[in-house]
Amino acid sequence: MNVGPNISIIAGLVGDPARARMLGALMAGKALTASELAAIAGVALPTASAHLAKLTDGGLLTSVKQGRHRYFTLSGADVADVLESLMSLAERTLGEPVKTGPRDPRLRAARICYDHLAGDMAVALFDSFQKRALIEESRAAMRLTESGEAFFRDFGLDMDAVMAARRPACRPCLDWSARRSHLAGGLGKAILDRFLSKTWATRDHGGRAVSFTPEGLRQYRLLTGSV
Amino acid sequence: MNVGPNISIIAGLVGDPARARMLGALMAGKALTASELAAIAGVALPTASAHLAKLTDGGLLTSVKQGRHRYFTLSGADVADVLESLMSLAERTLGEPVKTGPRDPRLRAARICYDHLAGDMAVALFDSFQKRALIEESRAAMRLTESGEAFFRDFGLDMDAVMAARRPACRPCLDWSARRSHLAGGLGKAILDRFLSKTWATRDHGGRAVSFTPEGLRQYRLLTGSV
DNA sequence: TTCATAGTTTGATCATGAACGAAGCATTGG
DNA sequence: CCAATGCTTCGTTCATGATCAAACTATGAA
Known part of the structure; x- marks a missing residue:
């Protein structure tokens, strides 16, 4: 071997x-x-x-x-996945809860993971989507449900493009900070793109942290279904 | 950062x-x-x-x-997870489909991933368990269903120990060769332990590959529900 | 053309760390 | 007690590779 x-x-x-x-x-x-x-x-x-x-x-x-x-x-996104999992491992094995700079809490709340959202807010989204059966696990892979496709189309995403793309729409990605899955894949990317293009959210000075405008937060809550 | x-x-x-x-x-x-x-x-x-x-x-x-x-x-199992994901990445980025020794096909069929089964057979098990609702995804975490607990108890696993343990019973683990999830966690370990202790399956000369006896294969098919 | 910027290549320097022989502990067995 | 085994520590050797200055190539701007 x-x-x-x-x-x-x-x-x-x-x-x-x-x-x-x-x-x-x-x-x-x-x-x-x-x-x-x-x-x-x-x-x-x-x-x-x-x-x-x-x-x-x-x-x-x-x-x-x-x-x-x-x-x-x-x-590719798989490179980012491995890096995140390395971070997760480093956090456990090296003991120190990640070099905790002043902006660290914001990183944990919301950050960019290559092409989709990560952090607590992303994990909450993932949970909410599953609870409302917008996405579901089937045969060890994530699947977008019909109601899910309708919901996201309604939200303004270009679902035709997402569904047509070769890459899977839904893929779980282990979250470095939360140690739980969040949503990667074409859908994850589409959501992030929507927030960035509408300037509902912006990257912090080129880093990975993400800030939401008040309108962005409103849209986020819309996604979670908490309104 | x-x-x-x-x-x-x-x-x-x-x-x-x-x-x-x-x-x-x-x-x-x-x-x-x-x-x-x-x-x-x-x-x-x-x-x-x-x-x-x-x-x-x-x-x-x-x-x-x-x-x-x-x-x-x-x-810990997380170390094994990272190593598997590194293998998966190496397979893609380095182009070569893993240093393909003579025993490689057997590795792909069934191998040990730290404390549970991996490989095509393990992925098939995972799929089957999910299709029969013995395990299910809930809130971004795997859960053992009631019928699942009964089924595995029936199969001979010490489910009391599995349920009592601090570690989660079900956890998906990305399979290096199949690029799909298989079952890790306490249940995954219990299944492997059962096969090894009954000598339904044995490690190949200390390596990771796993061989099944005829009886082991029968038990495996029992688990997949294909009999 | 000439200049300036972006990036690569070359060559030399230097620090790190992988390797092992030999000696040093520690534990078991006689 | 002594010998043998398993592992660690020490000291040395050596190869790798990270680093940058300087020279070179390529693209764009004046």
Whole structure:
């Protein structure tokens, strides 16, 4: 069972602090340039370039060239999932409840997990959706119910696009801070996109934390069905 | 968001090939001594000792001294979960469908994931349990139903112990090879224990692969309800 | 064209940490 | 008590890889 080599390559990539900082920044879902990532990682540009090449080689990142910039993103939601689960494990094994900066409570409340919402508010949404049978578990996979599709269409989501996409609409994603599932997949993305495009919610200065406007909170409560 | 340091410490631990081999071996759920792990990792004893100290410091392993031996185990099922998800990611990003040794098909069919069954057979069980409403998803957590409790008690499991334990009876665990959930938690462990103690199933020479006797296969089909 | 910006490559430096032999504890068995 | 086994500690060697300055390439702007 030569399982070692495979996982140690990936883990080794994440194992460098500078690279881990880059990956952490990319979990916000936005594409970032090499220079930006260098600044975030706290290393010089050549160093960052080398790191980014390794991450890309290892399949964790993909990049697109635009003019003289090169934009990097995580190669998929599964990368973000693994990073979140690593955080969850780190929180338990290292004992310390995550480097608890001043903005940490807000991170726990609502943050971006690659392309969908995470945090307590996202977990509450997931629970509510299930309780109201808008989504359901079937054969070890999540499924959107008919009433769910109607509800979300009503809310303003482009459900045709969500249903037509190759990627599954519903997928549970383990929440780092709450240790419970929240909603990933096309539907999770559609919901986040809606909130961002309507500016009902905004990212905090490029980080992962998310702030809701009063109207955003109203819409959120609408989603939870608590009004 | 100083998320980097935390995860890079853990990932760095897994990132060393020798340590990754040790962790992989421990995913079989059995406690192993330092010497055994040294042999598996392919390093000398002093080297292994240093690795094990680091893994223990990092909270990934726990150890108990028994006489002049020291037995190491994964510190929890969450460690195994992360390792499985790393394998899953490695399989996608590195392109190669896992170092495919001769025994690989058997690994995919049935293997041990720390303390419960994984692989196609385990995924089939999970599906079947859900279809027959022996377990159900409720509020983002798995729950054992009443009929499920009766069924498993009938099958011969010590359900009193399972229900009394602090650890949740049902927990989904993402399957590395099938990319679908199988059953972890107290119930998952109880099922595996039953098969092992009755010698309906045996580990293959200390590895993770699992073999079923004819009687074991009969019992398995009983569980799936396909008879 | 010339300049400026973004990124890569090269080459050299340097620190980390993986490796093991030898010696040191600790526990068991005779 | 002594010997043998299992593991840890110590000290040394060595390879890897992270780092950055400087030179180079590529794109866009003036």
